[in-house]
Amino acid sequence: MESKSEILNKLKTISPLLASIDKKNVFKTPDGYFEILDKRITANVLLNDLKTSRTQEVPEGYFELLTSKIISKIKNMDSGEEIQDISPVLFSLRDKGTFAVPPGYFENLSSSVFKKIDNGKAKVISIHGSKKWWRYAAAAAVAFLVIIGSLEFFNNKKATDDNTKMASVSANLPDYIKLSFQYETPEQFENGIASLNDTDIIAYLEQHGNVLDDEQINNGIDVDELPDAVDYLLNDNTLNDFLKMTNAQAKKE
Amino acid sequence: MNPILNDQELLALFKDPATKEQAFTGILKKYQEKLYWHIRRMVISHDDTDDILQNMFIKVWKSLDNFREDSQLYTWLYRIATNESLTFLNQQKKRGTVSLSDDENGLSNKLRSDTQFDANKLEWKLQLGIQSLPEKQKLVFNLRYYDEMPYEEMSRVLDTSEGALKASYHHAAKKIEEFILNH
Numbered sequence: 001m002e003s004k005s006e007i008l009n010k011l012k013t014i015s016p017l018l019a020s021i022d023k024k025n026v027f028k029t030p031d032g033y034f035e036i037l038d039k040r041i042t043a044n045v046l047l048n049d050l051k052t053s054r055t056q057e058v059p060e061g062y063f064e065l066l067t068s069k070i071i072s073k074i075k076n077m078d079s080g081e082e083i084q085d086i087s088p089v090l091f092s093l094r095d096k097g098t099f100a101v102p103p104g105y106f107e108n109l110s111s112s113v114f115k116k117i118d119n120g121k122a123k124v125i126s127i128h129g130s131k132k133w134w135r136y137a138a139a140a141a142v143a144f145l146v147i148i149g150s151l152e153f154f155n156n157k158k159a160t161d162d163n164t165k166m167a168s169v170s171a172n173l174p175d176y177i178k179l180s181f182q183y184e185t186p187e188q189f190e191n192g193i194a195s196l197n198d199t200d201i202i203a204y205l206e207q208h209g210n211v212l213d214d215e216q217i218n219n220g221i222d223v224d225e226l227p228d229a230v231d232y233l234l235n236d237n238t239l240n241d242f243l244k245m246t247n248a249q250a251k252k253e
Numbered sequence: 254m255n256p257i258l259n260d261q262e263l264l265a266l267f268k269d270p271a272t273k274e275q276a277f278t279g280i281l282k283k284y285q286e287k288l289y290w291h292i293r294r295m296v297i298s299h300d301d302t303d304d305i306l307q308n309m310f311i312k313v314w315k316s317l318d319n320f321r322e323d324s325q326l327y328t329w330l331y332r333i334a335t336n337e338s339l340t341f342l343n344q345q346k347k348r349g350t351v352s353l354s355d356d357e358n359g360l361s362n363k364l365r366s367d368t369q370f371d372a373n374k375l376e377w378k379l380q381l382g383i384q385s386l387p388e389k390q391k392l393v394f395n396l397r398y399y400d401e402m403p404y405e406e407m408s409r410v411l412d413t414s415e416g417a418l419k420a421s422y423h424h425a426a427k428k429i430e431e432f433i434l435n436h
Contacts, residue, residue, distance in 0.1 A: 002403050004401050007397065007401050011398070012428065014422075014423055014427065015426045015427060015429070015430040015431060017430050018379075018398075018426055021375055021376070022375075022376070023381055024291075024376040025291075025295075026369065026370075026376050026377055026380055027294075027299070028299075028369065029292055029299060030299070034285065034286055034289075037281070037285050037289075037306075038278055038281035038282050040307075041281055041285070041306070041307060041310045042274065042277065042278055042281065044307050044310075044311065045277070045310055045311050045314045047316075047317075048311050049314065059292060079303070088257055098404075110366070120300045166407075204337075205386060247435075
C-alpha cells in the first residue's frame, strides 16, 4: 500500500505546482457541526426507520395510476356495483320485494285495461254506483231516524219511571221514527247502526221507501259527502232522473 | 463504547440488535468527517452536503446487515457517498437549479458566491480549477489528492480499473495546473 509520501512524490512528477500548494481547506462549517453530527444522523435514521416500518408498502406506480383507475371505475360502474360499494347491506336487500302482486297480474293487466276502455264506450248506469249513492242516502236516513228517536226516548225517560219502554209515541210521528224505538239504550242503537250492512239498508228502504222522498234526501244529505260524479260515470241530470224514477217505483209498490 | 474499534468489530456489534445502535454511532464517529468532506468537495454547498450525508446514512443503516465484507467498510461507505453525490448533481441539472456556465454544474458560481472567496488566493484558484473538471475526473483527483486513497481502493469505489484511474488523475492534475497558471 502506498504511503502519503509516495503519493506526494508521484504528484511532484506530474505537477510540481500542485505538489507545492498548501492543502488549505477553503470550505467552512457551522460551529460545533461535527460534535453533534452523529447524534443528528442517528436520530434521523431511527425516525426514518420508525416511519417506514409503520407504513404498508404500496405497489410501484400505484398512486400514478390511482386517479385514472377511479375515474374509469366510476364511468363503468352500474347502479348495482355503486350501491354495493356504498353499502353491502342495502345491496343484499335489493331483490327482496316487500309488496305482493297477485299471480299473473302483469300478464293480464293490458287486456283488463283494454276491456275497461271498451266497456266505457257505451254509457252504463252502474247499479253499484247508484247503490253506493243509496248507501250514503240510507245511512243518513237511518241516522236521522235514530237521532229523532233517541231524542224522544230520552225526553220521555225523564218524565216516566226507569222502565225504558217507549210508550208515549205521538200518533203524528211518521213510521220511520217509530221504527227507531226498538232501541232501548244509546248503546243498543249505536250497535244497531254498526250492524247494518248494505243489503239490510237496501231491503229496508225498498220495504219502507215511502219514508223517504226526494226532499228529505236532499235536506238530510250533505252534497259534499257525495262521491264525485266520475266515480259512477253519471252526470247530475242523469242521477236526478234516476232517483225520481226509482222513488216512483217504490211508491207504486 | 470505544470509538476506535476496527471495522470488523463494529460490523459484528451492528449485527446484534442489542448493540446495533451503539455500533452505528461508532461507525458515524469514525467516518462522518471524511465522508462529509468527500461530498462537500463535490457539491460545494454545506446544506446540500448535510442532506446528502443524512440520506446516505439512512441507506447505510438499512443495508449494513447485508454488507458482504468482501471490501473494506470505508470503501463501501465512500461508494455510497459518491453515488449519492452524483445522483444529487444529476437531479440539479435536470431541475435547472444549477446554471450551466463555465462548467457542467455551475458549481464554480457557488464557489464564487462564498463569502470567503478570494480569486487571488491560490487555494481558491485550486478549487475553481477542480470544479472545471468533468465529474468523474474530479472524483479521482479529490480521492487521490485530498483523501490519499490507494488506486486499488479507488477502483472499488468508482468501479474503474486502476490504469484508467491513474491516467485520469494524471490528466486532472495537468488541467488544474494549467487553469491556475492561466487565471
